[in-house]
Amino acid sequence: xxxxxxxxxxxxxxxxxxxxxxxxxxxxxxxxxxxxxxxxxxxxxxxxxxxxxxxxxxxxxxxxxxxxxxxxxxxxxxxxxxxxxxxxxxxxxxxxxxxxxxxxxxxxxxxxxxxxxxxxxxxxxxxxxxxxxxxxxxxxxxxxxxxxxxxxxxxxxxxxxxxxxxxxxxxxxxxxxxxxxxxxxxxxxxxxxxxxxxxxxxxxxxxxxxxxxxxxxxxxxxxxxxxxxxxxxxxxxxxxxxxxxxxxxxxxxxxxxxxxxxxxxxxxxxxxxxxxxxxxxxxxxxxxxxxxxxxxxxxxxxxxxxxxxxxxxxxxxxxxxxxxxxxxxxxxxxxxxxxxxxxxxxxxxxxxxxxxxxxxxxxxxxxxxxxxxxxxxxxxxxxxxxxxxxxxxxxxxxxxxxxxxxxxxxxxxxxxxxxxxxxxxxxxxxxxxxxxxxxxxxx
Numbered sequence: 001x002x003x004x005x006x007x008x009x010x011x012x013x014x015x016x017x018x019x020x021x022x023x024x025x026x027x028x029x030x031x032x033x034x035x036x037x038x039x040x041x042x043x044x045x046x047x048x049x050x051x052x053x054x055x056x057x058x059x060x061x062x063x064x065x066x067x068x069x070x071x072x073x074x075x076x077x078x079x080x081x082x083x084x085x086x087x088x089x090x091x092x093x094x095x096x097x098x099x100x101x102x103x104x105x106x107x108x109x110x111x112x113x114x115x116x117x118x119x120x121x122x123x124x125x126x127x128x129x130x131x132x133x134x135x136x137x138x139x140x141x142x143x144x145x146x147x148x149x150x151x152x153x154x155x156x157x158x159x160x161x162x163x164x165x166x167x168x169x170x171x172x173x174x175x176x177x178x179x180x181x182x183x184x185x186x187x188x189x190x191x192x193x194x195x196x197x198x199x200x201x202x203x204x205x206x207x208x209x210x211x212x213x214x215x216x217x218x219x220x221x222x223x224x225x226x227x228x229x230x231x232x233x234x235x236x237x238x239x240x241x242x243x244x245x246x247x248x249x250x251x252x253x254x255x256x257x258x259x260x261x262x263x264x265x266x267x268x269x270x271x272x273x274x275x276x277x278x279x280x281x282x283x284x285x286x287x288x289x290x291x292x293x294x295x296x297x298x299x300x301x302x303x304x305x306x307x308x309x310x311x312x313x314x315x316x317x318x319x320x321x322x323x324x325x326x327x328x329x330x331x332x333x334x335x336x337x338x339x340x341x342x343x344x345x346x347x348x349x350x351x352x353x354x355x356x357x358x359x360x361x362x363x364x365x366x367x368x369x370x371x372x373x374x375x376x377x378x379x380x381x382x383x384x385x386x387x388x389x390x391x392x393x394x395x396x397x398x399x400x401x402x403x404x405x406x407x408x409x410x411x412x413x414x415x416x417x418x419x420x421x422x423x424x425x426x427x428x429x430x431x432x433x434x435x436x437x438x439x440x441x442x443x
Contacts, residue, residue, distance in 0.1 A: 013209040016140040016216065020149055022198055023133050026090060026191055027156035030129050031268070032164040033097045033122065033184050034062060037115075038269050039168040039290075040177035042276050047104060047177070048111045056401020059269045061116045062123035063393030069127030070390065071241070074383020077132055082139075082379075083199050086132045090195055093125035094188025101181035123393075130366070131382030138370045138378050139202055142219020144312060147322070150367035151305020157264065158297030158360055165272070165290040222375060240377050240440055244384055247438055252431030253372065256326075257365040257389035259424035263333055264363075265396040266417045267293065267356060270404075278410045279345050292349055293356035300360030304329060308364055319435040322368055326428050329362020333421035340411045359421070365389065374440045392420075 037044065037059065045055055076085050096118050103115045133153050141149040164184075171179045200206070202213060202223040217223045244250045272290050275281045281289060304325040311321035336355040339348045365385070373381035400413040 012211040012215075013207060015205055015208040015212060016149075016202075018207075019136065019140050019199065020152060022195065023136055023153050024156045024159075026086075026195060027129065027133060027153050028160040028163070029184070029188055029191055030093070030126060031157040031160035032168070033093060033188065034126070035161060035164070035268050036097065036100070036168060036180050036184055037119065038272050039165060039286075040172050040180045041269075041273050043172055043177040044103075044115070048115070050112055052401050052405045054112060055273075056397045056405075058112065058116050058119055059397035059401070060394045061119035062126075063265075063390055063395075063397070065120045065123030066127050066393055067123075067387055067390045069124050070131070070383040070387040071380065072383075073128035074131045074377075074380040074386075077128055077135055077379030077382075078377060081201070082132045082135045083195075083201065085128050086199070087192065087196055089125055089128045089132070090188060091192045093122055093129075094185050094192065096122040096125055097181055097188060098185025099181075101178040101185070104178055127386075128383075130386055131379050134366055134369055134373070134382040135378050136199075137366075138222050138373070140216060140221060140223075142216055142221050143371070144219060144309060146220075146370050147308040147312065147364065147367040148302075148305040150370055151301055151308070151364065154363055154366050155298050155301025155305075155360060157268075158294045158299075158301055158356065161267065161294030162291040162298055165286075165294060166288050169286060169288065169290075222378070240374065240380065241384060243440055244374075244381060244438065249372065249432050249435065250381075250438060252427045252433070253365065253368055254385055254388035255431070256424045256427035257385055258392050259420045259427065260330075260359065260363055260365060261389040261392035262396045262420035263336075263355070263359045263417055263424075265392050266336075266400065266413070267297075267359075269397045270400050270410075270413065271352070274410050274413075277404075279348060281345070289349055293353040296353040297356035297360040300329065300357035301363060302360075304361035304364055305367060307361075308367065317434075318371060319433075322364055322371070322435050323428050323432070326362040326364050327425050329358045329360070330421040330425035332358025332361065334358075334418040336414050336421075337418035340414055355417075355421075362424070368435060371435055372438055374438050376440060 041055060044050070050058070073085070100115065100118045100122075103111050103118070134150070137146060137149045137153065168180045168184075171177075171183060202208060202216060202221070213223060271293075272286045275286045275289060308321050308325050311324060312318060316324075333355045335351050335358070339351050342348060342351075369382055369385050370378075399416060400410075403412045403416070404410060
C-alpha cells in the first residue's frame with residue numbers, strides 16, 4: 001500500500017461517499033447527453049426531414065463509436081489512470097453535445113450527415129466513462145459495499161431521465177430543440193471543472209483518513225490501483241482478452257449485459273417517440289411522462305444494489321446475492337410486452353414504469369464486473385464488458401427503427417424488448433455459474 005501522507009488528524013472519514021456522489025452526477029449528465037436526441041427527436045426529424053429509418057441510423061451512430069472505443073478506452077484507463085482519462089472524456093463529450101445545437105445552421109442536405117458525425121463523436125468521447133466508474137468503485141469501495149455503490153452510479157441513468165426529461169422537453173417546447181444541446185453542453189463544462197478539483201485517487205486524496213483507507217483496503221478495495229508503479233505501461237494485453245473471452249462465467253456476464261442494455265436503449269432512444277407517435281402525447285407532456293418510468297428505474301436501480309449487498313451480509317454466497325435481484329428484475333421487465341394489449345395511456349405508463357423498475361433492479365452487471373474483473377486489468381475488462389453491452393446501442397435503435405418503418409407499429413418492438421429481458425435472465429441462470437474473481441494465467 002502507498003505510504004503517501006494522508007489527513008491523519010481525523011480518526012475516520014467518509015470521502016468514498018463524496019466520490020460516489022461525484023461520479024453519480026457526472027453519469028447523470030452522461031446519460032442526459034445520450035438522451036438529448038430522443039427528447040428533441042420529433043422536432044429534429046421534422047426540421048431536417050428525416051424518416052424513422054434515418055433517425056434509427058443517427059441514433060445508432062453513438063453506439064458505433066462507443067463500441068469501437070471500449071477496449072482502447074479501457075486500456076487508456078489502465079495506462080493513464082481514471083482521473084486524467086475521465087477529465088478529457090467529460091470535456092469532449094460536452095463539446096460534441098454543444099455542437100449538435102448548431103446542426104440547424106447547415107443546409108438540409110448536410111444536416112443529417114453532420115448530426116450523424118457529432119453523435120458518432122459523442123460516443124467516441126463517452127466510451128471510457130463506465131469502465132472508469134467501475135475502476136473508481138473498485139478502488140474506493142470494499143466488496144460488501146460495492147454492489148450498492150455500483151448500483152447507485154448505474155442508477156444515475158434513470159435519475160438522469162427523470163430529472164432531465166422534463167427540462168429538455170420544456171426547452172424543446174419553449175425555446176426550440178437547439179437549446180437542448182447547448183444547455184447540456186454548458187452543464188458538462190461546469191462539471192469538468194468540479195471533476196478536476198475534487199476527484200483524486202484514494203491514496204492521494206487530501207481528505208481521506210488513514211482509518212478509512214485501511215478499512216477500504218482490508219475489505220478488498222484496490223486503493224493503490226493508480227499509484228505510481230502500478231499503472232500498466234504496455235499496450236492492450238490480447239492474451240488476457242482471450243482468457244476473458246474463453247471463460248464461461250465472463251461470457252455469460254458479457255452477453256447478459258448486451259440483453260440488459262437492449263432494454264436501456266429502447267428507453268433512451270425510442271420511448272419518447274413511442275409516446276408521441278403511438279400514444280398521441282405532446283412533446284411537453286412526454287417530457288413529464290417519460291420521467292415517471294425513469295424515477296421507477298432509479299428506485300429499482302438503487303434497491304437492487306442494496307438488496308444484493310443485504311443478501312451478501314446475511315450470509316448468502318456472492319453468486320446468489322448477485323443473481324437473485326437480476327432474475328427478479330428481468331422478469332418484471334418483461335411487463336413491457338403487456339403495453340401491446342391496452343390503449344389506456346395510464347396503464348401503458350404504469351407498465352413501462354414497472355418494466356423500468358425491473359430493469360433497474362436487475363441491472364447489476366457493473367457490480368458483477370467489479371467482483372469478477374482480473375485485478376490487473378479492471379479497466380480493460382470493463383471495456384470488453386461494455387463492448388458486448390453496447391452492441392445493443394447499435395442494434396436496438398436500428399431494429400426498432402426499421403420495425404416501426406416497415407410495420408407502422410411499435411408492437412413488435414415491445415416484444416423485442418421483452419424478449420431481451422428474458423434472454424438476460426437466462427444468461428445468468430444457465431451460463432454464468434459461480435461468480436468469483438477471474439485469475440489470469442500470465443504468459
